[in-house]
Amino acid sequence: MDDFKQIKLMPTVTLRGMTILPDMVIHFDVSRKRSIKAVEKAMLEDQRIFLVTQIDVDDNEPDMEGLYKIGCIASVKQVIKLPNNILRVLVEGEGRGQLEAIIEEEEYILSEVSILKEDTALRLSQLEQEAMVRNLKELFTTYCNENFKVGKEMLRQILEYDDLQKLVDQIIINLSLHFEQKQKMLSAVNLEERYELLTILLSNETEIFKIKKDLQTKIKEKVDKNQREYLLREQQKLIREELGEDNIESEAEQFLEQLKKRKVSKEVKEKIEKEIKRFKSISYNSSESAVIRGYIETLLEMPWNKASKDNTDLRFAKKVLNVEHYGLEKVKERILEFLAVRTLTQMGQSPIICLVGPPGTGKTSIARSVARALGKEYVRISLGGVRDEAEIRGHRRTYVGAMPGRIANGLKQAGVKNPLMLLDEIDKVSSDYKGDTSAALLEVLDSEQNNKFRDHYIELPIDLSDVLFIATANSLQTIPKPLLDRMEIIEVSSYTENEKLHIAKGHLMNKQLLKHGLSQNQLSISDKALASIIRYYTKEAGVRNLERKLGEICRKTARQILENNAKSIKITQTNLEKFLGKKKYRYDMANEKDEIGIVRGLAWTSVGGDTLQIEVNVMPGKGEILLTGQLGDVMKESAKAGISYIRSMSKTYQIEDTFFKENDIHIHIPEGAVPKDGPSAGITMATAMISAITKIPVKASVAMTGEITLRGRVLPIGGLKEKTIAAKNANIKTILVPGKNKKDMDEVPDEIKKDLKIVFVDQMEEVLKEALVQKEDV
Known part of the structure; x- marks a missing residue:
């Protein structure tokens, strides 16, 4: 079809910011010389001109690329000359034309234009x-x-x-x-x-147009409402003046007065002043007014530069820690070191300490004692079950009911920027769709960046570098590694019976007497009775249940004093059962005689150490291994590793080749209803199996702990102190401990190691040499 196009050469004017359509009669002004010449050329010929629009309005000399391809062929009806060489041209659009090429003339633009004729014969009915x-x-x-x-x-x-x-x-x-x-x-x-x-x-x-009309209506209604409120407010102001109440200071002025009394940085001052100006400009009854008021009050209550003076007397601090807590030497030592450094440097970065240990061992209470020893304000933040990141960082102020995070609230509560802040149960924080709480704690507990901690609500950097953080946890397993890396770990291990006795006599008893309104003359408990309570009525790593039992005795004593007019009551081993009932716990004591296939193992539980007896029976069968006693996956794998080791060493132990095909081995750990798991029963199960297979008895006075490998190596374990205490309580004479745990034995008190033979073993052969009854022993 292109061959039948009608192409004409026409003078051309490029239009800026306007488009002319066919049948349109319009005038426009022409000022560019080439455009004026094009109009004049058209007037000299057939008065036809091609009008095409520029794509870029600011382009003075557009080329083909800078012009739209479709333009309007128009006839010039009138030309009027105006001042400053401007022509006003009246044109009438006649039809559409397509720009094919531009022929550059010296004085004007000449274009090749193909005339586009519309198909009038429509395809529509x-x-x-x-x-x-x-x-x-x-x-x-x-x-x-x-x-x-x-x-x-x-x-x-x-x-x-x-x-x-x-x-x-x-x-x-x-x-x-x-x-x-x-x-x-x-x-x-x-x-x-x-x-x-x-x-x-x-x-x-x-x-x-409809949306525009609706918006205008709404705006008019709002303006009318604001105007009405303004008039009412002015009337209220006049009424107050008539009543003589015009001397009441506005809230904004009160805020400014409070700000003048505060010592704050320039940044904080500017922020508060800005918010007070906003508060002034907002209607008193507006919902935003209450939000800004709360924000200003929070900023004014924050202790920006207010700090308490630390106690630098080392002797006083040491005395307070020793009086209020028995044991916990590592914690006391670390606090005194911090105080010594702070005294010498006059600044010293506050450490971030994490106390890890079983429940009831005094982790939370020692933080309170440290605050008293250092003369610091004490703030406790319980993190157990916290799973919203906003609990730590605060809510953004765009939300309804927004408030600062727990850290900022703790500082506000303390009133100083250098309190002791206890982060209790840090191992029990969790995360959900609202954010990762432990990740939010990273900035809080990083001494390199917590000097500019950002709370989403406060919106200003808060200096946490002077805060002494002490965190507590029952286990390190659930604390994420990056968070753990930022804290100094101090383990608070289980108390020995002797330590519990001293704690009961020196702290718990006095506390319970005071709580129940009794004096030391009215109630006394003998040392033997206390030892019996510790051993037979409580089974824990700490002293929480021990305190409850003492409270129970105090309550029964108070009742007897009032009902029977008793002047004083003395608790001994003889009358202890009258107050606490029958003995609740018992310890599995060492077996009286050496037996085949029965071995005493040592275990760690959340409430301290314990001993567990492993029994193995061999019976005719098809070579199956039976495991009973609610064993976990780790213990099952330990048993299988032990079997593999024994089979590989069958010649050494003179076991027949067909033994494992013709016999079943049954491994059982008594108290079948109690779940058991952990990587420290490997050598115990292997020893019991070898004893049952070879018919050699195991010494009743021996207990052991350690994991086994396929090649018979003994791997290290944890909870050594608790396991040693359990062995001592069970009257065990000899314990077998992995050689790599030798360094951990230094933490076990001498009173526990006394009369206890500790043998360090690295190979299964050494275990069997010590545990099995040798021929010369018979």
């Missing part, structure tokens, strides 16, 4: 055209009703057109459109395409 005309008239009528700028006369004239093409073109000409929208209409040579663009445009413009 008469009914389709009628439907389109009606739809267009309805849309244009709705548009005019929403847009008051369109006159009723113009609407009436356009609605008289029944020809689809004329109607479309007349509506486009009379719409107030941006030149880019008009260019889209001009570029739509096909009538159907032009119709579709026009209907979409009319629908969008109508919707925009």
Whole structure:
């Protein structure tokens, strides 16, 4: 079809920011020399000119790439010369033309233009055209009703057109459109395409006018409401003046007065002043007013530069720690070291200490004693079960009911920037869809970056470098490694019976007497009775249950004093059962005689150490291994590793080759209802199996702990102190401990090691040499 294009050479004017359509009569001003010459050239010839729109409005010399391809062929009707070499040109659009090429003349632009003739023979039926005309008239009528700028006369004239093409073109000409929208209409040579663009445009413009009208209505209502509130407020002000209440200071002025009295940094001062100005400008009854008031009060209550003076007397601190706590030497030593460094340097970075140990061992109470010893304010933050990150970092102020995090609240509560902050149960924080709480604690507990801690609510950097953080945990297993790395770990191990006795006599008894309104003359407990309570009525690593038992005795004593008029009561081993009932716990004592296939193992539990007996029976069968006693996966694997070791060493122990095919081995740990697991029963099970297979008895006075490998190596274990205490309580004479745990034996008190033979073993052969009854022993 391109071969039949009618191409003409026409003088051309490039338009900036306007598009002229066919049938449009319009005038525009021309100032560029080349454009003026083009108009003059057109007037000298057939008065035809090609008008094409620039893509970039600011381009003074556009080329082919800078012009739209579809333009308007127009006839020049009138030219008027204006001052400053400006021509005002009146033109009438005749049709569409496509720019094919630009021929650069010296004085004006001459273009090759192909004339685009619209196909009047539409592919649409008469009914389709009628439907389109009606739809267009309805849309244009709705548009005019929403847009008051369109006159009723113009609407009436356009609605008289029944020809689809004329109607479309007349509506486009009379719409107030941006030149880019008009260019889209001009570029739509096909009538159907032009119709579709026009209907979409009319629908969008109508919707925009509706939204605009709604917004204006709402704004007017709001302005009227604010005006009414202003008048009422002014009237209220006059009434207050008449009543003589005009001398009451506003809240904003009170805030400014408080700010003057505070010693804060420039940054904080500017922030508070800015918020007070906002507070002044907001209506008193506005919901935002209460939010800003709460925020300003929080900022003013924060101890920005207020610090308490630390006690630097080492002797006093040592005395307080020793009086209030028995044992815990490592903790006391670390606190005194910190105090010594702080005294010498006058600054010293506060350490971040994590006390790890079983429940009831005094981790929380020692933090309170440390605060008293150092003269610091004490703040306790319980982290057990906290799983929302906002609990640590605070809520952003955009939320309803926003508040600072627990750390910022703790500082506000303390009133100073250098308190002792106890983060209790740090191993029990968790995470969910609201964020990772332990990750939020990383910034708090990192001494390199906590001098500029950001609370989402406060929105200002808070200095936590002077805070002495002490965290407590029952286990290190659940604390994430990055968080653990930022803390100094101090283990608080189980108390020995002797330590519990001293704690009961020196601390717990006095506390319970005071709590129950008794004096030392009214109630006394003998040392033997206390030892019996510790051994037979409590089974724990700490002293929490021991304190409860002493409280129970105090309550029964108080009742007897009032009911029977008793003057004083003395508790001994003889009458202890009257107060506490029958003995609750018993210790599995060492076996009286050496037996085959029965070995005493040592175990660690959350409430201290314990001994467990492992029994093995061999019976005719098919070579199966039976494991009973609610064993966990780790213990099951230890048993299998032990079997593999024994089978590999069968010649050494003179075991027949067919033994493991013709016999079943049953391993059982008594108290079958109690779940058991842990990596320290490997050598115990292996020894019991070898004893049962070889029929050699195991010494009743021996207990052991350690994991076994396939090659018979003995691996180290944990909880050595607790296990040693359990062995001592069970009257065990000899314990076998992995050689790599030799260094841990230094932590075990001498009173426990006394009369206890400790043998360090590295290979299974050494274990068997010590545990099995040798021929010379018989």
